[in-house]
Amino acid sequence: MTLLFAQAADTAQKLLDTAAQAGQQLAKIPDEELRFGDLLIKGGWVMIPIGILAVLGLVIFFERFFTIRKASKDESHLMIQVRASIMSGNLESAVAICKNSNSPLGRMLQKGLLRIGRPIKDIEGAIENVGKLEVSKLEKNIGILGIVAGIAPMFGFLGTIAGVIKIFYDISKTDNISMGVISGGLYVKMVTSAAGLFVGIVAYVCHHVLNMMVDKVILKLETDAIEFIDLLEEPSK
Template sequence: MGLIRLIIESGGWLLVPIVLLSIAACAIVVERLWRLLPMRARFAAVRSDFHEALMTGGAEAAWARLDGTTPLGRVLRAGLAVRSHGPELMRVAGLDAAQREVPALERGLGVLLVATQVAPLIGLLGTVIGLIEAFQAASQGDEFTTKLLAGGVYKALAATVAGLLIAIPAFLAYGGLSGLVARLSDQLEHAATDLPLIVKGA
């Protein structure tokens, strides 16, 4: 608690953008987890419904049953919509639809990456400003003491700590979310690639 109090007391105006970055990063992480984690289970449900409808009612019934509100449902519907033009066009249409879904899956990750890069730089700027002020105060004083300089440096480094406290968790979250998005994207691409074979074997 002493370190947190020191950061708040000595952070100055540069603490404001760091706090704003932390709020933005937390909001993005929570929103992405809330949307992406359940998506894996929904993908499995869509695949199950699709296979069941395909086996019992054919491609037309499977197309009608697909949930167009999910990324996987939209990918499969895009492929089935051109099934009369052959398997290769089905695969291409599905892959195109899968690529169009990726930006929505990645929404907010760019801001999270910026937070990991900018927060330490803001903290470093605060440290440099703090060191300048500490040396300036020491040069203008009648008596230079190590305690005076150390106190200024101690407070100045708190800005760097604040930046790192935001950047490190944000970087870890970015890595985890990027991996999750990559796995979901792979599932969409595999579904598009396998669609012609699945329809042919039904």
């Protein structure tokens, strides 16, 4: 019995000594900071097209954002001035006011004013055609954001797959299957997936934000166009 307790105590002491040595070795390992810039660089060549897509998406978003925002400004004063000119019979003044406004609504109303004297259907058709052109101008390049949202994650997955292929290729050449080799290379290549998904998500959100802004502008233009047509029909009622 005494011998059994002695062996158990000896085994416990060895376990304590092993744990102490492991703790000392871990304490000697230097702490490595995970820097964002280093990860981007280690992502490989795939980070270049992802970065280009990110810059392209941001440029398109801000350019379209300010353009659409300018087109969505309140034009109530324009409608008031045009109404006053039409009621006074001064069509030339109304045309000049619309031309000087340099806005989608102003161009639509100007086309309608130049068609006064023709049937209402012709005036409506002319305003509608100009409205379609103005909307197409506002939607210019917005579709590219949708393309960026779809392509960026694909590039990210492509980088990860290329990294995994390289890892297994290196293992086949060196016959080294240590977890350090596998996990070290894999976590770096996963950066491409994260970057691609991030760029794709941002582009997707920006795409829908711009579309919602355009929809609001379209609704406002349609409302003002109807008000203008009603104004032209008033004298004939």
